[in-house]
Amino acid sequence: MREASDRGAGTLNETDGGRLFALTGATGFLGSHLMAGLIRAGHRVVVLGRSRNGTGLADRVDALLDWFGLESCRERIDAVEVDLLEPRLGLSRRRYDTLCPLTAGIIHCASDTRFSERCRRESMDINVAALHGIVTLARDAGAGCFHYVSTAYVCPTSPSLCAEVPAGPRAFANVYEEMKTLAEAEVAALCSRHAVPYTIVRPSIVYGDSATGRSNRFNALYYHVRALQLIRDIYLNDIEHHGGLRSRGAGIHLDDEGTLHLPLRIFIPRRGQVNLIPVDHFVAVMAEILGDPRTGTIYHVTSDAPRTTEELAGYCERFLRIRGIELVCGEEMDRTVQNPAEEVFNKLVKPYLPYLADTRRFDRRNTAKLTAGLSTPEMTYAVFERCMRYAVSVNWGSTNGRPPGAM
Ligand SMILES: NC(=O)c1ccc[n+]([C@@H]2O[C@H](COP(=O)([O-])OP(=O)(O)OC[C@H]3O[C@@H](n4cnc5c(N)ncnc54)[C@H](OP(=O)(O)O)[C@@H]3O)[C@@H](O)[C@H]2O)c1
Incomplete structure (x- = not known):
């Protein structure tokens, strides 16, 4: 099995200060801002990702830290190259075991966000099939909670308020909406089967800070x-x-x-x-959810x-x-x-x-309960x-x- 290269995997723990989270999708838009938000809040992060175009994950993460002005915080991050579709995420047993204990939680942001029907197969793989390995890690690591970043656009197009409840099949606008809907059901099923507490977070369309x-x-x-x-x-x-x-x-x-x-x-x-919601608001709401997760709860991060x-x-x-x-x-x-x-x-x-x-208009009662005093810009x-x-x-x-x- 491939031994993915990484930097200091498994050296972080909660006694080093802050809480310890694992994060996928940290090289993407929302994930990178979450990573920065967690670091700024004093937490430590195990980034689970991949190399790209010949650049290793650790270097990609370093470049992001530079961009966020967090270059002095490198020691708060472990960058672990994984293959989300492989058993044990493509890691050897020994390396996999070093990922435990991830006591605070796993935030799963990695996703194929393309809309095109041509991407159906890859979209199914990363958005749905990959959930098995990452939820299994949450179980094996005894993670406090598995947080799945979904999208508000799994909600049905209906004149009434879209509730923070599970979404069902319908006519989808694109393959992305379809896969995210399937993924939510899969998260609920896998987490229930493995007794892993979970939340589902549904942002609407996110723009910059x-x-x-x-x-x-x-x-x-x-x-x-x-x-x-x-x-x-x-x-x-x-x-x-x-x-x-x-x-x-x-x-x-x-x-x-x-x-x-x-x-x-x-x-x-x-x-x-x-x-539309700004990315700083998404990070602020996530901080509240991570601080007080209610298992099985769906949170709309949307604008009124x-x-x-x-x-x-x-x-x-x-x-x-x-x-x-x-x-x-x-x-x-x-x-x-x-x-x-x-x-x-x-x-x-x-x-x-x-x-x-x-x-669509989105109800966000669950989110509002956690974020009183936090208004949406x-x-x-x-x-x-x-x-x-x-x-x-x-x-x-x-x-x-x-x-x-x-x-
Ligand atoms: N942006 C929005 O407006 C918005 C709105 C609602 C919901 N969301 C949700 O938020 C999450 C993040 O979205 P985003 O906009 O930040 O997406 P993004 O910028 O496209 O980032 C996607 C992330 O997923 C990773 N990824 C994709 N395919 C992968 C694979 N096969 N193996 C490993 N990693 C893979 C990417 O890694 P690489 O860098 O290595 O490719 C990247 O880190 C998604 O779940 C999305 O559905 C986003």
Whole structure:
């Protein structure tokens, strides 16, 4: 069996100070912020992950610690390379045993978050099949609790409030929603079978830090803004450097104030809203859950003040200094003649369109009980601008703003 390389595996324990957690998905968006949050709170973390593109896990984690300004906290982390699909996570018996005792808990954030049907097999593997090994570790290590990070979008699309209760099969928007729903049921079944206490945490759509605007991932909300920026820049370039013939032909022009008039219809099934929470709020709520987990409980980490798609379109216009976005509801996009800008945009964001037309509202009674006094930061224009300014400043993650460990 493969002996995965790691750094100081199993040397941490709770007597070193703080509590000891194991974390998967620490090289991803939510997981890296959780790792940083746990470290800042004085805890110790065993990161269970993998190497990528020739970079070992320990180096990836180090790069993330640098990004978070936590380079002095390296000794609070063990980076253990594992294969989540292998028995004993691909570790030798001896190495596996060093992972115990993980007394405080295991937080499982690793996930294939792609929507595409082409990824069904890998998605099933990592989102569902991999649960067996990690829950078994929770049992073997006597972990205080297994925390599964799911998504609010396992909830059914219904006009009533989506309760913090198990989700069932339905027509899913994509393979990701389907696998996360299967995974929740599997977590409940495995944890019950192995007598492992567990919680299920369901965030809605997460964006960067509301206070600093920083982020190390630029998908979901960012993806739309980036697509609009790309289209805007094509036409600005045409107007400023090539006489603007192409733009004029498409009814696009720059006004005296420097605003680009860019007619662009976005085709969505119905008027909707986007439920957004900042990553700092996700970490704050997780801290409360980790501090007082109630087994079998589902926690919605969602906003009670989602932004309507119109509001967000307005934010994009203001930020990018464009005018002309129009939301077209209920019309079949494929049957409508679109201008080139619309064609590009609607094609780029097609997988995300259901989330622009979402009408779900989320009950979060379980979460509220734990987080009294912790309000959800609202996605105001000021927050939006802060986050997007940061994204632009690091060229949406393609310059050095993105930690190499996250590549
Ligand atoms: N981001 C959101 O807005 C959002 C909203 C709701 C729920 N969630 C949930 O939050 C969790 C984390 O999401 P995220 O946005 O942070 O995702 P992400 O940035 O895509 O990170 C995914 C993590 O999973 C790991 N992973 C994926 N496939 C793996 C495999 N085969 N073996 C080992 N590790 C693997 C990745 O490791 P590598 O770096 O090695 O690839 C990475 O650490 C997921 O469960 C997701 O469903 C996220």
